[in-house]
Amino acid sequence: MEAFTKLTGLVAPVDRVNVDTDAIIPKQFLKRIERTGFGQFLFFEWRFDEQGNNIADFSLNQPRYKGASVLISRANFGCGSSREHAPWAIMDYGFKCVIAPSFADIFYNNCFKNGILPIKLSEEQVEDLFQRTAAHEGYQLNVDLENKTITDNEGLHIDFDLDEHRRQFLLQGLDDIGLTLQHEDEISAYEEKHSSHLFA
Template identity: 55%
Template sequence: MDKFTTITGVAAPMPLINVDTDMIIPKQFLKTIKRSGLGVNLFDEMRYDDDGGEVPDFVLNQPAYRDAQILVAGDNFGCGSSREHAPWALLDFGIRCVIAPSFADIFYNNCFKNGILPIALPQEQVDRIMEDARNGENARITVDLEAQEVWLTDGSRIPFEVDSFKRRCLLEGLDDVGLTLEKAPAIEAFESRMQGERPWV
């Protein structure tokens, strides 16, 4: 998993509430177990019309936001079914951070396990970031995980809080496998000891 320390880039404004995981990545794209290749179908039913053409008004189809790394969303983002394909699709598109007033719990935790930083902030602070994001390429927002701050274009900073363990995992690029591998010497020592004590096992 890639480390997350600081990112600076364009933030895409999506002021929709209750964006569920089926909206993020529709069910027909859940056949794969690969984490790559899903970005093209991110928000598929909103991004494309019935003929497969892009919907010009959808934010991620607009030139200013095609390379957005930050998504500023509405309340209860990631609700619905617990599909891990949702953060996979966001990450494959290039989204490394989602800022919203609240998140569904399973989606929130899945983000950390896949290298995405979800930031929950009060509505009025999300509104400030959303307004900045509407300036498109003229607005470069910075998210600093080490300092736990969002820096707006005017230089103002909005602090946020993240669980210390989840923060460490992102800063060090540790997913569940990486956390297990940190214990490799202890696991190997235990297995060696058990082989001596219980060779029949």
């Protein structure tokens, strides 16, 4: 997994509360077993009409947000089912950071396992980001995980909180397998010791 330290990225808004995982990646696209290829289906039913045409007023279809890597949304983002495909789709589309007032717990945990930084800010701070994004085409945020800060080029400075264990996961680019492999030597020694008893 790629380490996350600092990110300067274009911001895209999805101005909805209770964005659930079925909206993030609809169930009909869950047949793939790879983590890649889901980005094209992100927010599928909001991005496309029944004929497959772009819905012009949905933010991600607007040229000004093309290439965004920071997603801002409202409270309870990622609610609904526990499908890990939701962060897969977000990451595959190009988002590396999601900012919202609150997240569903399982989605929040799955973000860290897939290299995405979810940041919780107050309702007022998120509203300010929405207003800044709307007012300035090409609006970017600088997200610094090492120092736990968010800044822009207009004087914004926000400190955010994050569990230190999860912060280290992202800074070191570790998922659960990577964390386990940090103890590969001890695991190998244990297996060798116990296999010698079994076959003695």
